[in-house]
Amino acid sequence: MEHADVAVIGGGQSGLAAAHALRERGLEPVVLEASERAAGSWPRYYDSLTLFSPAQCSSLPGMPFGGAPDRYPHRDEVVAYLLRYAARLDADIRTRTRIHEVRSDGDGFTLSVEGGGQLSVPAVVAASGTFGRPCRPPLPGLEDFTGVVLHAADYRAPESFAGQRVVVVGAGNSAVQIAAELAVHARVTLAARHPVRFARQLTLGRDLHWWLKRTGIDTLPVGRFLRTPPAQLVIDDGRYRSAVAAGTPDRRPLFTGIDAAKVTWADGSTEEVDTIVLATGYRPDLGYLAPLGALDQGGHPLHREGASTVHPGLAYVGLEWQRSLSSNSLRGVGRDANRVARRLAAHLRRH
Incomplete structure (x- = not known):
């Protein structure tokens, strides 16, 4: 040995x-x-x-x-x-x-x-x-979905989704970035249980990470006190906030159920979906x-x-x-x- x-x-x-x-x-x-x-x-x-x-x-x-x-x-x-x-x-x-x-x-x-x-x-x-x-949480009705389900780990580029109806699940950086680039080629909804929280990439001409280091927040030893990690902020230079505000992608609460290819939204409406992308960490x-x-x-x-x-x-x-x-x-x-x-x-x- x-x-x-x-x-x-x-x-x-x-x-x-x-x-x-x-x-x-x-x-x-x-x-x-x-x-x-x-x-x-x-x-x-x-x-x-x-x-x-x-x-x-x-x-x-x-x-x-x-x-x-x-x-x-x-x-x-x-x-x-x-x-x-x-x-x-x-x-x-x-x-x-x-x-x-x-x-x-x-x-x-x-x-x-x-x-x-x-x-x-x-x-x-x-x-x-x-x-x-990859984390694949138990989402309502997902096991009954007859379309394509993939995790962000399996996603590479948006072109093959052209013309599809796509739902991206998540509210973090990867979810927002993938949804925004897919929305150029497909009709996309960003769905999550919690709202998207944006953080400005630049403040007073300095990158967010410069401020995190300067204030000591980046190295603050608080990890052992956290039972669950805080919600992820989406670092944004303005493009993603603007895209969501314009509805490309549109933002909705998480679907409440799925029947074959039909997704049911929180307002009771239903529609057929081709692909669900899990950007769920x-x-x-x-x-x-x-x-x-x-x-x-x-x-x-x-x-x-x-x-x-x-x-x-x-x-x-x-x-x-x-x-x-x-x-x-x-x-x-x-x-x-x-x-x-x-x-x-x-x-x-x-x-």
């Missing part, structure tokens, strides 16, 4: 930040990435996606994003940045390596790789993100930790600011609100990775 200092599960932004922090403390991590590139889920996001934060606020530790600092990088720029970062990291990064399960092995862990192979380590960082576990993709008893009944990790409360050698990086608002973002994941690496290095010295 192969041995290593630390296994980092996931080779996207969180795993790369964790590997950097661990190497800074003299450890030799093995980064295990399920996909073919060390770029996490970024290559699989929808085609038009851009960062919500400008380039100058979107770097991992040790390497600036580069280019014009005030621009909002496209998905493919982020992929290229992460690949450059991985190449400069000088770490053992193994792609096409999906972990089947992690089991306790005395003071450490044994990782089983899908397709065969095992790795023994005294410490594990779970940094596999959420993209592999994701949940931590951590099923491989189930043998450890490290997850609650909903599959969420039992932790305190990224440190497992079940196993001292287990930690997390990249969880939503792990410690602060920016915990699962390019701009903030490095701070959490440093804290986790410091704890794990101390744990390994003691053992």
Whole structure:
């Protein structure tokens, strides 16, 4: 059986930040990435996606994003940045390596790789993100819908929906952006239980993230006090608010039922719908930790600011609100990775 200092599960932004922090403390991590590139889920996001934060606020530790600092990088720029970062990291990064399960092995862990192979380590960082576990909430009548249902994780571009009647479920950034670009090609409704809440991208000429950093809100350690994450604000330069106000897409409360292809709205009216897009978020993709008893009944990790409360050698990086608002973002994941690496290095010295 192969041995290593630390296994980092996931080779996207969180795993790369964790590997950097661990190497800074003299450890030799093995980064295990399920996909073919060390770029996490970024290559699989929808085609038009851009960062919500400008380039100058979107770097991992040790390497600036580069280019014009005030621009909002496209998905493919982020992929290229992460690949450059991985190449400069000088770490053992193994792609096409999906972990089947992690089991306790005395003071450490044994990782089983899908397709065969095992790795023994005294410490594990779970940094596999959420993209592999889309949230599909039980919506009224959805199981009876005879049209097409897809999650935002499966959405790429709007052209194939031309002429359709589409309902996008959600009220966050992805829901609004997908609905707005679909509305150029199709008749689209944005449906959710709660109203859309917009946040101005620029205030007094400064990006929202500049203000979040300046005021300290971005790093405020309130994550452990939140039972459920706050409703997501839609970061907007004015385009999306205007589109919703113009009815492209139109905004309605969530449908109350579905009969075959017919959707029933809150006012009692019905109409046929071709496609429902669920922009309903994701949940931590951590099923491989189930043998450890490290997850609650909903599959969420039992932790305190990224440190497992079940196993001292287990930690997390990249969880939503792990410690602060920016915990699962390019701009903030490095701070959490440093804290986790410091704890794990101390744990390994003691053992």
